[in-house]
Amino acid sequence: MPSAVRIHPVWKRVVRFLAEDGQEYCGEPVDAELDVGLAIADREPVLVKVLDAKSALDLDAVFTGEVKTAIQILSPLTPSEVGTIRCVGLNYTDHAAEMKLSITKHPEIFFKPNTCVHGPVETLTIPPEAAGQADPEVELAVVIKKDCKNVSVGHALNYVLGYMTSNDVTARVVQTRGSQWGYSKGFDQFAPMGPTIVSAESIPDPSVLWLKTTLDGAVMQDKPAKNMIFSVAEIVSYLSVGTTLKAGTVILTGTPSGIGHSNSPPFYLKEGSVLRVSISHGLGTLVNPIAQEAPVVLE
Numbered sequence: 001m002p003s004a005v006r007i008h009p010v011w012k013r014v015v016r017f018l019a020e021d022g023q024e025y026c027g028e029p030v031d032a033e034l035d036v037g038l039a040i041a042d043r044e045p046v047l048v049k050v051l052d053a054k055s056a057l058d059l060d061a062v063f064t065g066e067v068k069t070a071i072q073i074l075s076p077l078t079p080s081e082v083g084t085i086r087c088v089g090l091n092y093t094d095h096a097a098e099m100k101l102s103i104t105k106h107p108e109i110f111f112k113p114n115t116c117v118h119g120p121v122e123t124l125t126i127p128p129e130a131a132g133q134a135d136p137e138v139e140l141a142v143v144i145k146k147d148c149k150n151v152s153v154g155h156a157l158n159y160v161l162g163y164m165t166s167n168d169v170t171a172r173v174v175q176t177r178g179s180q181w182g183y184s185k186g187f188d189q190f191a192p193m194g195p196t197i198v199s200a201e202s203i204p205d206p207s208v209l210w211l212k213t214t215l216d217g218a219v220m221q222d223k224p225a226k227n228m229i230f231s232v233a234e235i236v237s238y239l240s241v242g243t244t245l246k247a248g249t250v251i252l253t254g255t256p257s258g259i260g261h262s263n264s265p266p267f268y269l270k271e272g273s274v275l276r277v278s279i280s281h282g283l284g285t286l287v288n289p290i291a292q293e294a295p296v297v298l299e
Contacts, residue, residue, distance in 0.1 A: 009145075009161070010063065013196045013282055014056045016077070017048060017070035025068060026051045026061070029196070032282070036073055037120045037165075037195040041287035046070040056197055057081060057145065057161070057247050073121055076164060076197045077143065079114035081248035085191055086239055087112055087139075087168060089181060091254025092227045098257040107230050107238050110181040112168075112191055112252075120165075120194035124288040126269060127187050128295045130171035134269040137255035138213045138221050138277045140206060141166035141193055142232055144249040148240050156236035159245070162197040163206060165279040167286055168252050172261045172268070192277070193250065195284045203281055206232050210280040211256055216273055223256035 011028040015036055018024055027048035029036055039046050048070050053061035056076055089108040090096045096103055118124065126134045145161030168185060169192075175184035203209065206225055213221040230238070235253055239245060260267045269275065271292040278285035 007059065008201050009056070009059055009199055010061060011051065011199065012202045013198050014051070014076060015048060015070065015194070015196050016056065016074045018072040018074065019068040020071055024054065024074070026053055026056055027068070030067060035284045037285040037287045040070070040073050040121050040195070046073070055081065059145065073119065073195045075117050075119045076194050077117070077248055077250065079117040082114050082117050082250045083246060083248065084114060085112040085116060085250050085252060087185070087252040088230065088235055088254045091229050092223065092256040093229060094223060094227055094257035095255055095259070096229070098259070098262045103229055107235055109239070110185065112182065112186050115188050116186060116191035118189040118192040118288070120192055120284070120286045120288070122192070122288060123291050124169070124189050124192060125291045125293050127293050130174065130187055131292060132268060132270070133171050133173040135170045135172050135260045136213055136215065136269060136275055136277060137168040137170060137259060138211045138279065139166045139168045139252045139255050140209060140211065140225055140279060142236065142251040142253060143197055144236070144245045144247055144251070146247050147244055148236070149244045150242070151237050151240040153233045153237040156233040156240070157200060159236060160200040160232070162199045163203060163209070163283055164193050164197050164250075165195070165277060165283045165286055166191060166193040166250075166252055167277045167288070168255060172266070191252070192286045192288050194286065196282065198282045208281070209283070212278050213258065214276045215260065215267070215269070220260060221256050221258035223258070227256055228254065
């Protein structure tokens with residue numbers, strides 16, 4: 001008799017990592033409470049139970065019985081798995097208020113290319129075009145586990161694999177050049193994500209999550225996901241109407257108030273900035289050192 005098709009992953013948290021043997025693996029951190037991003041940044045050992053698959057999207061993956069030490073944590077999904085990143089703007093009541101904008105009837109949607117996908121502990125290099133204006137935004141990232149199209153709000157969460165911490169980095173001056181946001185948010189590396197995916201089964205109600213950003217020791221953002229205007233289920237349903245969301249699609253669901261641009265005077269990322277972007281319930285912390293790329297000469 002054929003075995004049943006698994007609809008949920010065997011893991012509760014998953015990472016993609018390089019081990020001491022130089023090989024890439026996927027697996028679940030042994031310590032369920034460990035903030036993987038902070039541990040790697042502090043050069044602490046991260047023990048991982050290895051899966052027999054190379055992708056978190058493989059729902060048939062099982063544990064091999066091996067435990068390996070991670071020496072580098074990668075983005076949980078590869079850029080090719082992610083594809084075009086869907087994003088929702090102005091999706092927190094407090095952020096809309098700080099921007100002095102009214103709440104919209106429908107989600108404000110924009111896109112980021114998959115060249116934005118970046119690791120959770122890799123150096124984030126600001127391009128010359130965004131120098132002196134790059135602003136971090138902590139966001140809850142939703143990962144789609146199976147293709148979906150025309151999905152109702154009531155069934156939308158059935159298509160969610162899990163959740164990640166993400167950073168929707170934005171070049172604020174560039175953002176003012178026009179009404180479309182994709183260019184100002186679409187530079188290379190402008191979407192660090194990870195360090196883990198926490199399964200949707202572990203977080204049946206994502207509104208309980210808490211989002212936080214600190215920059216050079218100062219708390220910038222520190223707000224609950226329950227302040228979202230459109231819920232995760234409403235966002236997935238809305239984006240699926242007439243459009244197939246492929247397995248691996250990542251959706252950034254908006255940022256709470258506290259962006260650097262809203263301060264007087266504003267403050268932005270610069271060479272040497274110490275940035276921490278985190279979400280509660282095991283999603284963990286992005287620890288990306290900041291570097292500024294030198295001016296370039298166009299060919």
